[in-house]
Amino acid sequence: MSQFYTQEDLLHVAVDCAVFGYDTSDGQLKVLLFKRKVKPLSNRWSLVGSFVQKNEDLRDAAIRVLHDFTGLEDVFLKQLRCYGKVKRDPGGRVISILYWSLIKLEEQKQHVVNSHGAKWYNIDDVPKLVLDHNDMIREVLLKIRRIAMTAPIGKELLPEFFTIPQLLQLYQAIYQRELDDRNFRKKILSTSLLIKQNHKDKSSSKKGAFYYKFDHNKYSELLDKGYHIDF
Amino acid sequence: MSQFYTQEDLLHVAVDCAVFGYDTSDGQLKVLLFKRKVKPLSNRWSLVGSFVQKNEDLRDAAIRVLHDFTGLEDVFLKQLRCYGKVKRDPGGRVISILYWSLIKLEEQKQHVVNSHGAKWYNIDDVPKLVLDHNDMIREVLLKIRRIAMTAPIGKELLPEFFTIPQLLQLYQAIYQRELDDRNFRKKILSTSLLIKQNHKDKSSSKKGAFYYKFDHNKYSELLDKGYHIDF
DNA sequence: ACAAAAGTGTTGTTCATACACCCATGG
DNA sequence: CCATGGGTGTATGAACAACACTTTTGT
Numbered sequence: 001m002s003q004f005y006t007q008e009d010l011l012h013v014a015v016d017c018a019v020f021g022y023d024t025s026d027g028q029l030k031v032l033l034f035k036r037k038v039k040p041l042s043n044r045w046s047l048v049g050s051f052v053q054k055n056e057d058l059r060d061a062a063i064r065v066l067h068d069f070t071g072l073e074d075v076f077l078k079q080l081r082c083y084g085k086v087k088r089d090p091g092g093r094v095i096s097i098l099y100w101s102l103i104k105l106e107e108q109k110q111h112v113v114n115s116h117g118a119k120w121y122n123i124d125d126v127p128k129l130v131l132d133h134n135d136m137i138r139e140v141l142l143k144i145r146r147i148a149m150t151a152p153i154g155k156e157l158l159p160e161f162f163t164i165p166q167l168l169q170l171y172q173a174i175y176q177r178e179l180d181d182r183n184f185r186k187k188i189l190s191t192s193l194l195i196k197q198n199h200k201d202k203s204s205s206k207k208g209a210f211y212y213k214f215d216h217n218k219y220s221e222l223l224d225k226g227y228h229i230d231f
Numbered sequence: 232m233s234q235f236y237t238q239e240d241l242l243h244v245a246v247d248c249a250v251f252g253y254d255t256s257d258g259q260l261k262v263l264l265f266k267r268k269v270k271p272l273s274n275r276w277s278l279v280g281s282f283v284q285k286n287e288d289l290r291d292a293a294i295r296v297l298h299d300f301t302g303l304e305d306v307f308l309k310q311l312r313c314y315g316k317v318k319r320d321p322g323g324r325v326i327s328i329l330y331w332s333l334i335k336l337e338e339q340k341q342h343v344v345n346s347h348g349a350k351w352y353n354i355d356d357v358p359k360l361v362l363d364h365n366d367m368i369r370e371v372l373l374k375i376r377r378i379a380m381t382a383p384i385g386k387e388l389l390p391e392f393f394t395i396p397q398l399l400q401l402y403q404a405i406y407q408r409e410l411d412d413r414n415f416r417k418k419i420l421s422t423s424l425l426i427k428q429n430h431k432d433k434s435s436s437k438k439g440a441f442y443y444k445f446d447h448n449k450y451s452e453l454l455d456k457g458y459h460i461d462f
Numbered sequence: 463a464c465a466a467a468a469g470t471g472t473t474g475t476t477c478a479t480a481c482a483c484c485c486a487t488g489g
Numbered sequence: 490c491c492a493t494g495g496g497t498g499t500a501t502g503a504a505c506a507a508c509a510c511t512t513t514t515g516t
Contacts, residue, residue, distance in 0.1 A: 005269070005323045009282035010241035013315075013326060038236070051240035054324055058315030082313040082328045084244075084289030092236045093285055095244060095328075097313045146461050165468070182470070183506065205467040207513040230377050396495070413497070414479065436494040437487040 012094040015061045016049035016133065018080075018140040019070065021105040021120060022157040022170050029173040030105070031126060031137060032069065034118035040091045041130045047137070048118065049096065062099040069118050071109025076102045076156040078231045080140055088131055096131075100140040102156035124176070141174075143231075148174050151229045152193055155214040163201050163209035164188065193219055243325040246292045247280035247364065249311075249371040250301065252336040252351060253388040253401050260404040261336070262357060262368060263300065265349035271322045272361045278368070279349065280327065293330040300349050302340025307333045307387040309462045311371055319362055327362075331371040333387035355407070372405075374462075379405050382460045383424055386445040394432045394440035395419065424450055 019032040036046035048069045052061040059077070066075055077099055084095035105120075113119075121127070126137060144153070154167050168184050188194065193215050200208030250263040267277035279300045283292040290308070297306055308330055315326040336351075344350075352358070357368060375384070385398050399415050419425065426446050431439030 005243055005282075005325070009243050009245075009284070011244045011283065011285065012236055012240050013242045013244065014240075051236075052242065052315070052326075053240070054242065055317055057317050058313060058326065079312050081310050082289060084283070084328065086286055086288050094236070095283075095289065097315065097326075142461065163468090180506075180508085181468090182508085185469080186471095187505085200468095202514090205513090206515045207466080207468050209468060230373070394495090411480075412495090413481085416496080417498095418478085431495095433487090437489080438485070438493080438495050439487080440495060 012092060013052045014049055014094055014096045015052055015058060015065060016047040016096050016098050016136060017062055017065050017069075017077075018047055018098065018100040018137055019066065019103060020101065020123075020140075020144070020157070021103050021108070022173065023105055023120075024158065024162075024166055024169075027169045027173060028122045029170070030120040031123055032113070032118055033121050033126070033129070034069065034116050036130055038091075044130045045127050046130045047133045048116075052097075058097055059099075062097075062101075066101055066103075069113060069116055070103060071112035072103055072107060076153075080136075080143060083132055083136070085132075098136050098140070100143070102144075102153060104157065104159060106159055123173075144174060147229060147231060151231070152191070152214065152219065155216075161197060161201075161211040161213050163211055165204070165209050166201075167212075193222075243323060244283045245280055245325055245327045246283055246289060246296060247278040247327050247329050247367060248293055248296050248300075248308075249278055249329065249331040249368055250297065250334060251332065251354075251371075251375070251388070252334050252339070253404065254336055254351075255389065255393075255397055255400075258400045258404060259353045260401070261351040262354055263344070263349055264352050264357070264360070265300065265347050267361055269322075275361045276358050277361045278364045279347075283328075289328050290330075293328075293332075297332055297334075300344060300347055301334060302343035303334055303338060307384075311367075311374060314363055314367070316363075329367050329371070331374070333384060335388065335390060337390055354404075375405060378460060378462060382462070383422070383445065383450065386447075392428060392432075392442040392444050394442055396435070396440050397432075398443075424453075 021030050021032070023030055032048055033045045034048055035043050048065055050061060050065045052058060056064070059079070062077055066077065067073055080098040080100055082095060082097045086093060088094070123137070123141065126134065128134065147153070148171065154162070154170060157170060158166060164185055167188065168179060168181055171184065172179055194212040195215050197211040197213060200210055202208040252261050252263070253259075254261055263279055264276045265279055266274050279296055281292060281296045283289060287295070290310070293308055294304070297308065298304055311329045311331055313326060313328045317324060319325070354368070354372065357365065359365065378384070379402065385393070385401060388401060389397060395416055398419065399410060399412055402415065403410055424446050425443040428442040428444060431441055433439040
């Protein structure tokens with residue numbers, strides 16, 4: 001494989017993905033787990049992941065995992081960091097690069113998820129996972145909380161059309177506390193990144209709440225103008 | 232090596248360290264570079280780094296590199312992220328975990344640095360480096376800029392006793408622009424993390440500037456009380 | 463008519479920015 | 490006495506937090 005390097009410094013390298021979805025029907029933020037297939041600790045709950053192939057970029061490995069387990073492509077996907085303690089995996093020396101992803105639950109292919117025995121767990125109801133995977137989820141959640149106030153993550157987790165109360169509920173699920181609805185609405189709308197629709201969602205109230213959708217053009221402009229988010 | 236995993240998924244794993252120091256005498260932020268020893272691209276400027284050993288934690292590998300090249304221990308050291316493009320290194324498939332470090336220049340062992348042919352480069356004077364190392368430096372600098380306003384990084388880069396003008400100069404080197412000295416002083420002192428000494432540094436003015444030192448106890452208290460910085 | 467959720471404004475506080483003069487001292 | 494860098498205060502606008510009532514409409 002390598003013309004120059006020796007074989008001495010070879011390690012197992014894996015990617016793990018903390019995949020988050022938001023269920024608008026029960027207002028819960030969820031994470032995708034499956035029963036690990038590889039020994040040791042096989043059949044125990046785990047983040048979805050895979051070994052990285054020799055000819056595969058790290059990010060591509062994460063994309064492959066995501067596609068394998070959800071049927072989705074072109075998802076929001078970021079690297080968090082690398083976990084590399086010698087004894088983190090009792091089966092051998094494996095370093096793992098943690099990616100995190102936000103997806104729209106209604107776009108996943110349910111049969112793909114089912115075919116792997118994967119399941120969505122509410123984030124405050126995650127069982128004990130293999131290795132350091134509980135730490136991983138906690139760290140990603142901290143990251144999400146840090147950026148959610150400045151990054152438009154709603155567009156990754158909600159359907160194309162959504163209401164402000166839904167968005168508020170999502171943020172409350174992320175921060176696991178109540179937010180002031182007036183201040184929230186003000187702040188969100190002041191970004192001018194939401195386009196009000198003229199139909200309403202009447203499923204959760206008699207008055208009905210106006211739908212909005214995300215203004216992708218305006219967001220691109222912002223990014224072009226140098227607005228930067230440090231994910 | 233592994234009882235359970237197959238040999239198919241083995242890759243080269245390295246750590247690279249972006250080591251920053253601040254020179255109070257010329258007011259420049261500097262990064263430590265050396266001429267890469269390993270083929271290909273040997274003898275070209277590079278971040279300091281090494282392969283990770285099989286029985287070595289990632290962080291320990293970074294600590295080892297830092298110790299090897301500077302003679303220092305117990306330094307400020309954080310992981311940034313992992314670089315893993317297939318073709319990033321023409322010599323073979325190598326993924327690299329980037330660490331960054333802030334050190335006090337006057338504490339390094341100069342003969343250790345010299346013995347590796349390592350050199351300090353001003354950050355706006357970095358030559359073309361091997362692989363993606365220029366990107367790495369740029370990303371670390373962005374990270375430092377993001378956190379410098381909320382994290383007390385002066386204590387990592389300056390000597391035990393330092394003056395406010397020195398600290399200001401450091402921050403100006405980091406942001407590569409002028410900062411308002413009155414606002415800076417106000418903000419820095421409002422943290423109550425600096426203890427004023429009653430001797431002065433007269434080396435750069437006739438009036439002399441009071442020395443301060445960092446209040447480690449108060450800082451620990453803050454951290455205990457839940458104050459959190461997302462490095 | 464009423465229950466239930468959607469929607470709306472004002473005020474006080476805190477924080478970042480902009481800006482100009484006096485102070486202490488060595489030469 | 491004067492040149493040099495050290496040190497100080499105030500005013501303004503922006504962003505955030507706290508807080509209560511009116512609107513709509515299906516039943």
